[in-house]
Amino acid sequence: MTDVKSVPLTGVDADVAAGVAQFLSPVVLDLQALAVDGKQAHWHVRGTNFQAVHELLDLVVQHAQDYADLAAERVVALGLPVDARIQTVAAKTTTPALEQGFQQSDQTIAQVIAQIDAALVTVRTAVEELNELDQVSQDVAIEIARGLDKDRWFLFAHLAA
Numbered sequence: 067m068t069d070v071k072s073v074p075l076t077g078v079d080a081d082v083a084a085g086v087a088q089f090l091s092p093v094v095l096d097l098q099a100l101a102v103d104g105k106q107a108h109w110h111v112r113g114t115n116f117q118a119v120h121e122l123l124d125l126v127v128q129h130a131q132d133y134a135d136l137a138a139e140r141v142v143a144l145g146l147p148v149d150a151r152i153q154t155v156a157a158k159t160t161t162p163a164l165e166q167g168f169q170q171s172d173q174t175i176a177q178v179i180a181q182i183d184a185a186l187v188t189v190r191t192a193v194e195e196l197n198e199l200d201q202v203s204q205d206v207a208i209e210i211a212r213g214l215d216k217d218r219w220f221l222f223a224h225l226a227a
C-alpha cells in the first residue's frame with residue numbers, strides 16, 4: 067500500500083516554486099485588473115465604430131481572464147497560493163486607472179492599451195526572470211505576452227490615423 071501522506075506536494079524544488087510565485091503572481095493581478103477595467107470600457111465606449119470596439123473589448127476581457135487563470139494555476143500547481151482577492155488586485159495592480167463614465171472610442175482604446183502595456187512590463191519581467199528559474203513557467207509568461215501583444219494590435223488598429 068502506498069502511504070498517501072508520503073506523496074510530495076509538488077514535483078519541483080520549493081525555491082523554484084517560490085520564485086515562480088514571485089514573478090507570476092503580479093501577472094495574475096495585472097490581468098485581473100485588465101479584465102475588470104476591460105468590462106468597464108466595454109460598457110462605456112461610444113462612437114461611430116461602437117459595435118466593433120464594444121465586441122473587441124469583450125474579447126480582451128475574456129483573454130485577460132484566461133491568461134490570469136493560466137498564470138494562477140501554474141503557481142497553484144507548484145503548491146503555492148495566489149492572493150488575487152479584489153482588495154489585493156486594487157492595491158497592487160500596475161495598470162493605470164481608467165477614467166470613469168462614457169468615452170469616445172479613441173479615448174477608450176488608448177486607455178486600455180495603456181493598461182495592456184503596463185501588464186506587458188510585468189509579463190516581460192516574468193519572462194526574463196523565469197528563464198533561469200523554470201522554463202516551463204517561463205513558457206506560460208511567453209504565451210501570455212504573445213496574446214497581449216496581439217490584443218494590443220487589434221485595439222491599436224481601430225485608432226484613427
Ligand SMILES: [Fe+2]
Nearest residue numbers: 108109120124
Ligand atoms: Fe456585454
